[in-house]
Amino acid sequence: MSAQLFSQFAKSIRKPEFWAYSSWLDIVTRYRRSRLGLFWLLAPVAMFMLVTGPIYARIFHRDLPSYMVHLGMGYAVWRLMVMVLTDSVTALRSNKSFILDGNTQLTDYTLKSIAKSVFYFVSSMLGMLVVLFWSSAVPPVAILSLFVTVPIVLLNLLWLGYSLSILGARLPDLSHLINTILMVGFLFTPIIWEGSRYPADSLGGQIVRLNPAYHMLEIVREPLFGRMPEASTLLYVLALTVLGWLLALFLCRRYSRYVPIWI
Template identity: 45%
Template sequence: MSNAASANGQSFAADLLASVRHPDFWGFSSWLDLVTKYRRSALGLVWIFLPPVCYVFGIGYFYSLLFGRESLPFMVHLGLGYILWKMITQVITGASTTMATHRAFIMDGRIRYTDYVLRIFAKSAFYFIITAVILVPLVALVTPTLLGVMSLLVTLPIFILNVLWLGVVVAVLGARFPDLHELSTTVFIFGFLLTPIIWQASLTPADTWRGFVARLNPAFHLIEFVRAPVLGEPIEQLTYWVIIGLTVGGCVLAAYVYRRYSRFIAVWL
């Protein structure tokens, strides 16, 4: 696949496949960014573990007492919600500026734009994997059945696919509208409060006003879709329909936006 083909409207699927086959740019550079960020600190990569440890065990224990819940299951609830939410926010906020950040590469002729989206995605995936290590023993203690853990083989790839198409759309639009970065940061402040991370979905029944408002938030369904089976909780039927709509509609939208507007990115920058 040539760069010229991408500039003239190459399909999203073709560019993404080419990027996946050549991870040397986005994969290695993402890991290098992560390592060099902490290289000069005394604790090094230990700093990656400290925030989630404090969040899961410190805030998790505090809020479990506040809500009158069992500490260990609530820590898992909070921890899974935390790492899934963090991946969503890291990819979207990073994607909103990734084209501008890589402007020199683009102007130099490297215009397979999926490379820059995957660079942001890979960096967030490294954080996700490292943080997930903390949750593995806790999940093993509270998950009622092996089937709950096995559900991640289905739910997690679907979650990742949705985060990926969101990143692609935001990356293209972010090149045209620089304010998208500030907008997304502001939206996430309110989105965190409307997402079942420090609170549980059962506190907002679907037949109540607050439950209706909470379920307008796509992150509500994305996180519950992954987390609920692990904790042995049922997934709402509405969540299944939202996930199907997001996955199918989102992939179609990403393919259209990428093919229609990626050719203008260099001009916008």
């Protein structure tokens, strides 16, 4: 039964017309009538950086180019995670008719949530590339690290999105809880501020390092500056990945068959 989840993902990946093409079509249709069109995919991250970056760079006495990398990459990855979480938790309930029809895999909706969020993330990265090449703190070769670190984040979002979709089908209030946690989580995640302000051996540092989002951001941002993430971050992400997929396997084996009844 442990192979059931992976076989479902494999079947879903072989049919991208449902989760990839339909997600892109939804995005294109949404912005078709606007004058700026798909530019709106890039606008949120660009506006956040242009408005917030110069202000907080002066508050924190930071060099603007390097701080813009910290801020922009942090917000882009945070936005990716938030979009996957908020979409996944309602994915199965909002596609009730397709699921009851029996022609789709539950993993199709996880991949659809991931695909939609990745389209937005890639669009954000088009603007971030300008910042990355502009900042002297980022060695050009370090940009290639994104091809390793971003897939690690996506690997974790896969199990998290699937698990939340199953739990969200059973617990309708979970979506409200997730939205509340994410609103508060933005303040406790080093997106605007920097986690390095709190040493690992301090109480504040220990609290910060309990936050999974902190480690996800660090594993993406630190290599861009030519630095290795802390050993604790590497171990945290490894443990989170292994335990997370074990949770997803358990939920698939134990509860996936009840989804049509729950929704």
